[in-house]
Amino acid sequence: QKEVEQDPGPLSVPEGAIVSLNCTYSNSAFQYFMWYRQYSRKGPELLMYTYSSGNKEDGRFTAQVDKSSKYISLFIRDSQPSDSATYLCAMSNWGKLQFGAGTQVVVTP
């Protein structure tokens, strides 16, 4: 069993819809949780960085962490075609990031 599980998709949504992404994990020592966006053949771009349980909002993005359920989510409101990318969840206890496999998202006009 992988430490971090993420559905690879693809997830296809119409423009303007809410994109809902999630990851589950098994290591209860993880304290820091991140979401990265990666366009094809590019490096990952940090979108959200959270510590411990709760919600964090930044513009159209909302990250949720539920440590009791070992479950994290990312919501993208008013999705745009430019949001089409692979979204990677990542988590860490100290320094070393453990990634999910990434979910491919396609936003159709």
Added chain:
Amino acid sequence: DAGVTQSPTHLIKTRGQQVTLRCSPKSGHDTVSWYQQALGQGPQFIFQYYEEEERQRGNFPDRFSGHQFPNYSSELNVNALLLGDSALYLCASTLGGDNEQFFGPGTRLTVL
């Protein structure tokens, strides 16, 4: 504000050769981590350098080695290349080993 830079962008090698990849961290950062990302997979942690020392290492063989220079830039060396080493190699930087890591564009290595 200069972000993380990596060179070269692309590299083609043959089995058994050796390769060196380079990374300059984001301005103000002192810690560099290297990751390997195979096609369709998430990045896998190789190792992390801080104060010119390897601080953490992932599950990679000794063929993978690194170095950090006094200006915080870093190199990743891979010896005796295998076909399975073909991947996107990513460098990430942070300050003092903080978990908020910023990635460079990567070096795409193809081993033939």
